[in-house]
Amino acid sequence: MKIVVAYKWAPNPQDAEVAPDGSVDWSRAKGAVSEYDPVAFEAARQLADATGGEVVGLTVGAASVDSPLARKAALSRGLDRLVVVADDRLADADGTRLAAVLAAAVRSIGDVDLVLAGDSSVDVAEGQVPMTLAGQLGWLGMAAVSGVTPSADGVVVERDLPGGITTLALTGPAVLAVTTDAVVPRVPGMKDILGAAKKPVEVVPLDALEVPDVVAATTLSGSRPETGNRRGVIIDGADASSAAAELVAALRTARAL
Amino acid sequence: MNVSTQTWIVVADDPAVSGLVTTARGLGGAVSAVVVGRKSVADSVARAGVDEVLWLGEPGDGAPVEAYAGEVARVLAEAGAAPLAVVGATTPAGRALLGAVAARFQVPVLAGLRGATLEGDAVVVERSVLGGIAERRVQVVGGPSVLAVAAGGVTDEGTAAAVREVPAQPLGAARVTDVRVKEQTGVDLGAARAVVAVGRGLKAQADLDLITDLAAAAGAELACSRPLAEGVDWVAKERYIGISGQHIAPELYVAVGISGQLQHMVGVRDAKVVVAINSDKAAPVFAQCDYGIVGDLYEVVPALAAALRAGS
Structure with missing residues (x-):
């Protein structure tokens, strides 16, 4: 079984600064393997080990996704x-374009049985790219995958859905977006990190792939979300009891209790 | 019917479509639905305020909803007039349908929707991006606007649109073999009327008792900021409020010992009343609250719990 792990090298918006015009300063945010992706790596490895398969990492993005640090972190x-x-x-490609490039890369890798991805990326956080990738490939795409285990004729997929824990028998190619419940990812040890340097890396030029044209959204304007437009009544809490009584009275008047 | 303003909703076996219909109706013109799943869902959607329903037939042989995603995209592409907009749900299955539609038309999926309006003949979309830390006004030129919105609830407008069955062939890659009902273990912060959240102002895990006592006195659910869920692991992750956690809109939100970073506050921007308790009077949270108490949480929180109990 040949399994592709589609992962993202991304900064964490927890460390981003946002200007009033909505522009985002990432200078304090470092790139990393996106927070929810290690589960996909681990699930793929366990599945490949059980079936005698191969795990191929795949990432697409700006030039920075191929730094030595980024390679080592994935490998x-x-x-x-x-x-x-x-x-x-x-660099500024939206999800549908990234999915188109990922799909072209999956096709060029060839004979891929399964693509695993994290359920959502740390930066965009919409959980859309794996499903759009499935659309680009014409494959089955399923999110909220909480378990992936081998079976005699394929893979057993477990999903945590609003309607219940759903078990499926998977026999065809698919893109699965796995949640953090699926497996506990390993923490890379010294051996893993040293071994990473010896593993092959194939750099595929964008122009070598057949990627369809994708319409991009046009940004008309940006802004920082308004979180400050509130009453702003500040009470001195030096005397905790009287401050508490004042607050409770105010909340009752505002019908918040 | 003005075909130039044809808007679609795409439904993944879920009768909760009020959010989809509201967004689609807001663009004017006719609204058609493509429904994957049970006939009962198609019939329910037909009463939710749409003009017609195309139903892809009773799912056979355990095919999951997602196996029809490509067929949904095909139906839209073959519908005649080019769609102005396609609206789906942000649920797992909803995202699969939208992904197939986006790939078919090679256009972006716009999520984090805060509004969508028709200006001239363009759909202008206001959306939150990057987990909510920034906002963008965008439009898509050269293809349909594909919009991912919260599903909403089930509605009955009293009249039923026609339901037309359209033959569809699902992918055969997977078959559902078992569905078992979940034990309700998770908390539903989104449904809570009041929420009391705690942050790094708390000095020790044992002191959480103070906060849970305040939550009990206020009839509130307990929540936290990111460091307490992902830094020290004192509070379960599903109770974390912020960009990669929960976004909630309770009647009352009490932030205890939380500094008020944008990454946290966007998670409660739609709360009705925000209360802050913090010892640092310069904490940004005080510029983003309705009521704030500047004081030591170890004194203020028990006093507040007592005041709430005294008055009730």
Whole structure:
């Protein structure tokens, strides 16, 4: 079984600064393997080990997704090899374009049985790219996957859905977005990190892939979310009891209790 | 019917479509629905305020909803007039349908929707991005606007639109073999009327008792800021409020020992009343609250719990 782990090298918006015009300063935020992706690496490794398969890491994005640090971080998480499409023309690419490039890369890798991804990325946090990737490939795409285990004729998929815990028998190609419940990801040890340097990395030029044209959204304007437009009544809490009584009275008047 | 303003909703076997219909109706013009799943869902959607329903037939042989995603996209592409907008739900299955639609038309999926209006013949979308830390006004030129919105609830407008069955062939890659009902273990912060959240102002895990006591006195659910869920692990992750956690809109939100970073506050921007308790009078949370008490939480929180109990 050949399994691709589609992962994202992304900064954490917890460390971003946002200007009043909505522009985002990422200078304090470092890139990392996106927070929910290590589960996909681990699930892929366990599945490949059980079925005698191969795990290929795949990431696409700006040139920065192919730094030595980024390569090592991915390759130390149980991959057999890595495929990277790193091009600054993808720096501001939206999810549908990234999914189109990922799909083209999956096709060029060839004979892929399964694509695993994290359920959501740390920066965009919409959980859309894996499902759009499935659309681009014409494959089945399923999110909220809480378990992936091998079976005699394929893979057993467990999903945590509003309607209940759903079990499926998977026999065809699919893109699965796995949640943090699926497996406990390993923390890369020294051996994993040293071994990472010896694993093959294939850099695929963007122009070598057949990627369809994707319409991008046009940004008309941006802003910082308004969180400060409130009453702003400040009470001195030096005397805790009287401050508490004053607050409770105010909340009752405002019908908040 | 003005075909130039044809808007679609795409439904993944879920009768809760009020959010989809409201967004689609807001663009004017006719609203059609493509429904994957049971006939009962198609019939329910037909009464939710749409003009017509195309139903892809009773799912056979355990095919999951997502196996029809490509067929939903095909139906839209073959519908005649190019769609102005396609609205779906942010649920797991909803995202799968929208992904297939986006790939078919090679257009972006716009999530984090705060509003969508028709200006001239363009759909202008206001959306939150990056988990909510920034906002954008955008439009898509050269293809349909594909919008991901909160599903909402079930509505009955009293009249039923026609339901037309359209043959569809699902992918055969997977078959559902078992569905078992979940034990309700998780908390539903989104449904709570009041929420009391605590942050790094708390000195020790044992002191959480103070906060849970305040929550009990206020009839509130307990929540936290990110460091307490992902830094020290004192509070369960599903109770964390902020950009990669929960976004909630309770009647009352009490932030205890929380400094008020944007990344946290966007998670409660739609709360009705925000209360802050913090010892640092310069904490940004005081510029983002309705009522604030500047004081030591170890004194203020028990006093507040007592005041709430005294008055009730």
